Amino acid sequence: MASRTILKESQIMKIHYITGIAAIFVVALHIMMRLVVPFEQSLEYDYIIANYKNIVYVLILEAILVLISVHGFNGIRIILLELRQSRAWENMVTVVTISAMIGLIAYGTRTIILANGL
Amino acid sequence: MIMSNTAENKNEKKIRLKVYRENRGQDSGSHYDTFEVPYKKWTTVLDALLYVKSYMDPSVAIRYSCRMASCGSCGMKINGIPKLACYTKISELETSTIECEPLPNFPIIRDLVTDFSRFFDHHKSMHPYIEAKESSVDDTRKGTFSFYQSPEDVDKYLQFSYCIKCGLCYSACPTVGTDVNFPGPQALAQQYRYFADTRDESAKRLDIVDDRHGIWRCHFAGSCSKVCPKGVDPALGIQLLKSYMLGISKNDKVPAKKIEVESIDNRYNSSAKTE
Amino acid sequence: MTEIERSSRNNLEGIGGWLNPSRYGWERISYWFQRLTGVFLLIYFIGHVYETSTIVNGQNAWESFLELTQTGWGHLFLIMVIGASTFHSANGIRLIFTHVGIGLGTPGRPDYPYSPASLNYRQKSGIWIALILAAAAMFYGFNVLFGV
Ligand code: HEM
Ligand code: SF4
Ligand code: FES
Numbered sequence: 074m075a076s077r078t079i080l081k082e083s084q085i086m087k088i089h090y091i092t093g094i095a096a097i098f099v100v101a102l103h104i105m106m107r108l109v110v111p112f113e114q115s116l117e118y119d120y121i122i123a124n125y126k127n128i129v130y131v132l133i134l135e136a137i138l139v140l141i142s143v144h145g146f147n148g149i150r151i152i153l154l155e156l157r158q159s160r161a162w163e164n165m166v167t168v169v170t171i172s173a174m175i176g177l178i179a180y181g182t183r184t185i186i187l188a189n190g191l
Numbered sequence: 192m193i194m195s196n197t198a199e200n201k202n203e204k205k206i207r208l209k210v211y212r213e214n215r216g217q218d219s220g221s222h223y224d225t226f227e228v229p230y231k232k233w234t235t236v237l238d239a240l241l242y243v244k245s246y247m248d249p250s251v252a253i254r255y256s257c258r259m260a261s262c263g264s265c266g267m268k269i270n271g272i273p274k275l276a277c278y279t280k281i282s283e284l285e286t287s288t289i290e291c292e293p294l295p296n297f298p299i300i301r302d303l304v305t306d307f308s309r310f311f312d313h314h315k316s317m318h319p320y321i322e323a324k325e326s327s328v329d330d331t332r333k334g335t336f337s338f339y340q341s342p343e344d345v346d347k348y349l350q351f352s353y354c355i356k357c358g359l360c361y362s363a364c365p366t367v368g369t370d371v372n373f374p375g376p377q378a379l380a381q382q383y384r385y386f387a388d389t390r391d392e393s394a395k396r397l398d399i400v401d402d403r404h405g406i407w408r409c410h411f412a413g414s415c416s417k418v419c420p421k422g423v424d425p426a427l428g429i430q431l432l433k434s435y436m437l438g439i440s441k442n443d444k445v446p447a448k449k450i451e452v453e454s455i456d457n458r459y460n461s462s463a464k465t466e
Numbered sequence: 467m468t469e470i471e472r473s474s475r476n477n478l479e480g481i482g483g484w485l486n487p488s489r490y491g492w493e494r495i496s497y498w499f500q501r502l503t504g505v506f507l508l509i510y511f512i513g514h515v516y517e518t519s520t521i522v523n524g525q526n527a528w529e530s531f532l533e534l535t536q537t538g539w540g541h542l543f544l545i546m547v548i549g550a551s552t553f554h555s556a557n558g559i560r561l562i563f564t565h566v567g568i569g570l571g572t573p574g575r576p577d578y579p580y581s582p583a584s585l586n587y588r589q590k591s592g593i594w595i596a597l598i599l600a601a602a603a604m605f606y607g608f609n610v611l612f613g614v
Contacts, residue, residue: 078403083436083437093562094562097555097559100551112611118521118525121528125521141511145508152501155369155370156369157369158404163403177515191521295479296477296478346573351573363490365497368478368479368483411497412496413491422577424582426493426582426584427571427573430567434566434567437565
């Protein structure tokens, strides 16, 4: 039954719970930084570009990106593993969810870096 | 039909029993048969099915033995929910038609009889027996010692040992419904039952369930505990086991003391002497 | 690894079992909602990362994309996101407590009529609190987005 894995399932779940809890805090910070100004202004181009140059804001964004990607794609992995069972399917699920996780983090990080340089 | 040989009271209450029929051996598909059965306040669904077998259609296949919620053979889906037929009174269901179907998540053999092989395999994979380092089967046979357990020690696992392997929890669990490799609530609760037992010294118990399809596929949907007819509360056992695996609960189990007792041979000899 | 033939003979409840949350009480509803909101939030999150990436293409690209989302339907979708994230976070905290065995009671000597310790009101009320918080957050979101 047990297949070769790098992390034990209990370790993965620890990560799942910790990223979930941590996400609450960073998302709360993210929303609060937007709520200090009127909703419309918070979406203005210049205002946002200015934000991307603020190192604290950038760090929060990156943290959200990593925490939620890890948590969310692990969640999808869990659901897909429960959906059907075969070696091929499980390998596919592992590869696809990890790639998607890395892909989304990379894409979001690209935005942060480029916007920071604007 | 032999139905006429029951002297029927005009005021007798009747219940419609809608029974799922399928024969796995003959590829003839499935259908429902409906029977009208007289019942009293105390008539159980099993009683009603046995009435059907005796007087209306002997070919209805059911499995039962104890008729008192002890053997765990008569589990079936009654009005959509897994229940023991012998433990469910018609009067308490409060419907005019009772639908009896085979337990979901168990392969159908015939009518209401399902195949428990996979369920028992998962149970066996949990090592559902005391594993002690320096003891062997011989020790208990020789009867040279017994384990000391305080009432508190017993309370830690007693409830989980009440499990009658009826499979209702397995049938209610949403994860089992799609993941055949998930051991299911019954097996996982038994893992906790032995883990919490001070006589057990196995160091492998947590590893056995720390698998991709293991204990973490339980999301505490609570349905197992909801349907369990013996108050086992498998969901509780599973979450308590997780707590040890996450390091929140520390395993400070003190192994049960072994108390020397006279061996059976000696006892036999000494009683023989006094005679 | 057992690979089981997925025929109807296997009699597995399948996804139908996930999707029918009404039969087994609040915990089963919580399970279903946690899953639904989790997947929904991930879809939103991917969309959000994509949406915000238009900023690197300059002010015009950003504003034209913003226009697409600043509609009645877009705001309605956002309100759903607010509700889903509030429920998922609050119920997530409850689930973390239950998964580490906190608030579930201790094993004992069950007696008829059995009432399982783990399905107690302490833990169950967490689901209701999560639902109430989600409704409140959606109400607040509605006021901000649709303005009164
Ligand atoms: C903000 C705080 C959050 C907390 C405390 C949290 C917590 C949890 C918990 C406890 C679970 C259940 C795991 C289980 O039952 O085994 C879960 C599942 C999940 N979460 Fe979150 N989560 C949070 C945010 C998010 C976000 C923002 C997303 C979206 C990207 C997300 C996506 C998922 C998914 C897809 C699942 C899988 C559903 C399942 O296993 O049934 N979560 N989360
Ligand atoms: S835990 Fe309860 S429902 Fe499950 S098999 Fe045992 S007695 Fe039946
Ligand atoms: S007949 Fe034994 S449990 Fe119902």
